[in-house]
Amino acid sequence: MRISQLSETTGVPIPTIKYYLREGLLPPGEQVSATRSVYGAAHVRRLRLIRALLEVGKLPISAIRAVIEAVEDETKGVHEMLGTAHYALSPKTEPEDTDEWAAARAMVDELIRERGWRVEPAAPGRDELAQTIVTLRRLGQEVTLPDLRPYAAAVGGLVRDHEMSRIPFDGPRETAVEAHVIGTVLYGRVLDVVRRLAEESESARLLADADGLAE
Amino acid sequence: MRISQLSETTGVPIPTIKYYLREGLLPPGEQVSATRSVYGAAHVRRLRLIRALLEVGKLPISAIRAVIEAVEDETKGVHEMLGTAHYALSPKTEPEDTDEWAAARAMVDELIRERGWRVEPAAPGRDELAQTIVTLRRLGQEVTLPDLRPYAAAVGGLVRDHEMSRIPFDGPRETAVEAHVIGTVLYGRVLDVVRRLAEESESARLLADADGLAE
DNA sequence: CCGGTTGGATAGCTAGCATATCCAGCGTGC
DNA sequence: GCACGCTGGATATGCTAGCTATCCAACCGG
Numbered sequence: 358m359r360i361s362q363l364s365e366t367t368g369v370p371i372p373t374i375k376y377y378l379r380e381g382l383l384p385p386g387e388q389v390s391a392t393r394s395v396y397g398a399a400h401v402r403r404l405r406l407i408r409a410l411l412e413v414g415k416l417p418i419s420a421i422r423a424v425i426e427a428v429e430d431e432t433k434g435v436h437e438m439l440g441t442a443h444y445a446l447s448p449k450t451e452p453e454d455t456d457e458w459a460a461a462r463a464m465v466d467e468l469i470r471e472r473g474w475r476v477e478p479a480a481p482g483r484d485e486l487a488q489t490i491v492t493l494r495r496l497g498q499e500v501t502l503p504d505l506r507p508y509a510a511a512v513g514g515l516v517r518d519h520e521m522s523r524i525p526f527d528g529p530r531e532t533a534v535e536a537h538v539i540g541t542v543l544y545g546r547v548l549d550v551v552r553r554l555a556e557e558s559e560s561a562r563l564l565a566d567a568d569g570l571a572e
Numbered sequence: 573m574r575i576s577q578l579s580e581t582t583g584v585p586i587p588t589i590k591y592y593l594r595e596g597l598l599p600p601g602e603q604v605s606a607t608r609s610v611y612g613a614a615h616v617r618r619l620r621l622i623r624a625l626l627e628v629g630k631l632p633i634s635a636i637r638a639v640i641e642a643v644e645d646e647t648k649g650v651h652e653m654l655g656t657a658h659y660a661l662s663p664k665t666e667p668e669d670t671d672e673w674a675a676a677r678a679m680v681d682e683l684i685r686e687r688g689w690r691v692e693p694a695a696p697g698r699d700e701l702a703q704t705i706v707t708l709r710r711l712g713q714e715v716t717l718p719d720l721r722p723y724a725a726a727v728g729g730l731v732r733d734h735e736m737s738r739i740p741f742d743g744p745r746e747t748a749v750e751a752h753v754i755g756t757v758l759y760g761r762v763l764d765v766v767r768r769l770a771e772e773s774e775s776a777r778l779l780a781d782a783d784g785l786a787e
Numbered sequence: 788c789c790g791g792t793t794g795g796a797t798a799g800c801t802a803g804c805a806t807a808t809c810c811a812g813c814g815t816g817c
Numbered sequence: 818g819c820a821c822g823c824t825g826g827a828t829a830t831g832c833t834a835g836c837t838a839t840c841c842a843a844c845c846g847g
């Protein structure tokens with residue numbers, strides 16, 4: 358398959374494919390002569406993955422590159438590889454050096470502890486969650502451990518019973534990370550959209566009738 | 573309070589505040605003379621809201637403006653106002669005109685129907701979810717109604733029992749939308765981060781020991 | 788042997804989000 | 818009562834991300 362066909366198959370313009378090649382997101386095709394390379398099914402897959410992470414996941418190119426580098430680093434064990442890819446999916450957050458931040462972070466650690474979760478002490482998600490709590494508080498919303506528990510409970514079961522089962526740990530390592538990344542990003546989106554639908558519905562239930570009568 | 577103090581209080585630089593004023597995100601202060609305006613607590617609140625939606629929610633300025641306009645449109649009922657604000661939070665998705673898209677969309681409609689959710693037929697979330705399903709399928713992940721149900725179930729209870737209760741429907745209308753928007757965006761983030769923590773934990777459980785022994 | 792494609796290099800573009808600069812008019816501290 | 822610094826308002830400029838366009842020489846296929 359030549360670059361023009363790769364472009365047609367995936368709908369990604371040729372200049373953009375060249376850009377991804379330059380950026381190292383897409384491995385070069387098999388160079389068959391100075392001005393001709395051949396691309397295969399793996400390239401189509403990879404290109405679709407890139408677009409999904411970009412468009413649905415809104416990940417920056419640099420994060421996508423990090424994910425891809427994790428996949429291609431053969432020296433890593435499967436768990437380490439998943440971890441690297443996973444961390445690349447987290448937005449960077451700088452811890453603030455304030456008391457309110459420390460308090461929020463302590464609450465996060467306590468939540469993880471009481472659920473018995475195995476999460477690295479340095480996991481970026483800890484700081485990210487702490488930061489979100491601080492932001493909520495600054496906006497006047499109190500957040501306590503009991504507020505967080507239902508979220509952890511709801512999501513814990515979901516991940517255990519439905520997300521992990523989709524990952525083919527027995528297949529080639531590349532397939533496993535890919536499925537993991539897809540699961541994290543795309544099902545993250547699913548969860549988010551479904552939640553917004555549920556909110557609309559609850560809001561309608563609580564308010565639409567009242568509005569209709571009151572106005 | 574003068575603009576310099578507003579800037580110090582919120583940590584937002586003066587030129588940025590001026591920019592938000594120009595963009596209509598922040599109402600002008602009370603003009604006290606040709607070269608002096610006074611800002612109050614409402615401005616501090618608004619500025620924090622803007623920053624939270626921008627930084628945590630990653631909403632574009634235009635979406636934030638739409639939310640704010642919904643708040644300020646006094647002619648709308650509370651439900652309508654929440655709806656407008658809510659829709660502004662959804663990323664725009666163009667429906668594809670393909671069979672696979674139509675099938676995905678039908679599945680979304682069925683999910684909403686079987687849960688008895690009150691969601692507008694034109695709600696952007698329907699298209700958004702359909703698009704995500706199409707993307708998942710193109711990446712080789714089959715998605716069926718039974719795959720989606722657990723997500724709807726997990727999130728339905730969460731929204732009903734924990735999110736809606738945080739909205740003060742009896743207070744001033746501005747407070748209600750604000751709480752609703754904050755809930756949608758910030759607790760959306762909470763859910764996302766918690767899910768990623770749960771994934772890390774499950775992955776560790778399933779793989780870390782195996783890796784340790786195998787390598 | 789020639790029109791069209793390719794790889795590779797470099798330059799340019801657009802959107803989004805600010806920053807910077809400039810200016811004249813205040814107004815407060817002295 | 819006056820100088821210095823802040824203010825509002827207008828305009829210009831900057832910066833990053835993610836492309837997109839142009840150019841060129843090598844090449845292939847008919």
